[in-house]
Amino acid sequence: MTAPTKPPHSHSAAPRSDGPLGQSLHGAVIDWFEENARDLPWRRPDAGPWGVMVSEFMLQQTPVSRVLPVYEQWLARWPRPADLAKDTPGEAVRAWGRLGYPRRALRLHGAAVAIAERHGGDVPTDHAQLLALPGIGEYTAAAVASFAYGQRHAVLDTNVRRVLARAVTGVQYPPNATTAAERKLARALLPEDEHTASRWAAASMELGALVCTAKNEACHRCPIAAQCAWQLAGKPEHEGPPRRGQTYAGTDRQVRGKLLAVLRDAHAPVPQAALDRVWHEPVQRARALDGLVADGLVEPLPDGMYRLPAS
DNA sequence: TACGCGTGGAA
DNA sequence: TTTCCAAGCGT
Structure with a gap:
């Protein structure tokens, strides 16, 4: 990627009527974004x-x-x-x-x-x-x-959730699933001005993606480290049950992936036998194929062949 | 609410 | 090698 984008407008002229906590974060994060945003x-x-x-x-x-x-x-x-x-x-x-x-x-x-x-x-x-x-x-x-x-919306993705969990709530990670409390906090922190709100959305997300990352966070490069509740609390480690992990090997998902890969690479209908080769266990293989058909990702033809959906 | 749903790179 | 994670959605 090349040089970061430089937006034409500055946040500093925008009026704000949100709370003092938000005001102390917006300017620093948006300024950081204007210098460090990836050119995507x-x-x-x-x-x-x-x-x-x-x-x-x-x-x-x-x-x-x-x-x-x-x-x-x-x-x-x-x-x-x-x-x-x-x-x-x-x-x-x-x-x-x-x-x-x-x-x-x-x-x-x-x-x-x-x-x-x-x-x-x-x-x-x-x-x-x-x-x-x-x-x-x-x-x-x-x-x-x-x-x-450029509209004013709370844009609450995994990056923003992590930034707010740390900077405001003072914990290492947000809950597994988005909570009403998180939505309320994100709304409360949303700048009043529409343009500033959209810049804040992009900037807070980028901060989570580049600096306030899930692992190996780079607090020394963080524009709001001095105000971060988690930092101020001594960066306590996550407590409670381990965050839900994803298993993959041996699951239907893996089989579905293998089946679909065959069909993606074929530009003509594929016989059942070609699909049978991707997985040894017939019950799971059939279940995975049925699931793909049910999802509309695979189209079974009357002659027993299979292809990606034509309609 | 919790789960199923792909893939590949990094630690 | 294993584990974790990456701008969620639909049910």
Whole structure:
């Protein structure tokens, strides 16, 4: 990546009516962001709302470094929602490659169809309309509204949750699932001014991604270390039950991944025997394939062959 | 609310 | 090698 983006406006002129705690954080974090923000393609002015939306789908649980090349290919191939809507869901799944969670590709295709049919081909600006699209939940609706349209929303992703847990609550990690208390805190900290609020959303997220990381946090580079409740408390370690880990080897997910990889790489329908080769245990193999069909990721043909969905 | 859902890189 | 983690969503 090249030089960081420099937004044209400064936060300092914006009026604020939020509390003193927020005021002491916003300026420092936004200033830090203006100096240290990564130059990511979906942050460039020419990315547009569709580019922002595509990036948000891809970034759901997938690191930036792996999203970058697929994002570029995707936008080059389908520069507008209507372009994707005209193609098959199977092509979306194929182009998704190995980003993981391929149901996201299906949902992004479904969202493009809905945008073409219901919104005149333009990504909706309204939070509720965004939320109604497949694959868009609370976080993504707020992120698109904020990043693409500059609106004022609490954008509460895993990075922001961790920053608030440490800086405000004084604990090492947020709860496993987002709580009402976290939402309330995020709303309370949201700058009153719309432009400042959208900058704060991006800046606090970037701070969590680059400095206030889950492991090996870089407090010496943190613009709010002096005010951080966790730092001031001596950085106590997480107490309580271990945070939920993800097992993978031997699960249906692994089998599904192997099955779908065969179909992604094949550009013609595949016989059952080719799928049988990916996993030795027939019961689990059948269950995984049934699940893929049920999810709409695989289409069984009348002749016993399988392919990615053509419709 | 808790769980299922992919993948690969880093420690 | 194993474990943990990465801009969540839908049920």
